[in-house]
Amino acid sequence: MGRWRDGRGKLIVHGDGTPTAVPLEIATSYRARTKGLLGRDSLDGAILLSPANSVHTFRMRIPIDVAYLDRDLTVVAVHTMKPWRLGLPRLRSRHVLEAEAGVMAGWGVRVGVRVSLEGG
DSSP, X not given: OXXXXXXXXXXXXXXXXXXXXXXXXXXXXXXXXXXXXXXXXXXXXXXXXXXXXXXXXXXXXXXXXXXXXXXXXXXXXXXXXXXXXXXXOOTTOSEEEEEETTHHHHHTOOTTOEEEEEEO
């Protein structure tokens, strides 16, 4: 797994069949994690917040899908959150993926699926 830095990479979803590659923004610094998706109207791909075990959607303009990942990058929970909501912390979560609402299902992101990162 290693240490990541703020930047860009690819999220690889290892679901059923062929792995799916998704453009990824990586936010590991306090500043990058705090900004996250605030002020955006859309996102090409996903953003990984690390370390993180909860998120909020205060001041967000769009609903988002949120996937909570454990230390092995296995999905432990997936939720869709409307703007101005507070997500509950997930005890086993070490990282959080965020994307526009509805796209994670198409990528095959669901509980029990493992993901990996390229780049960052």
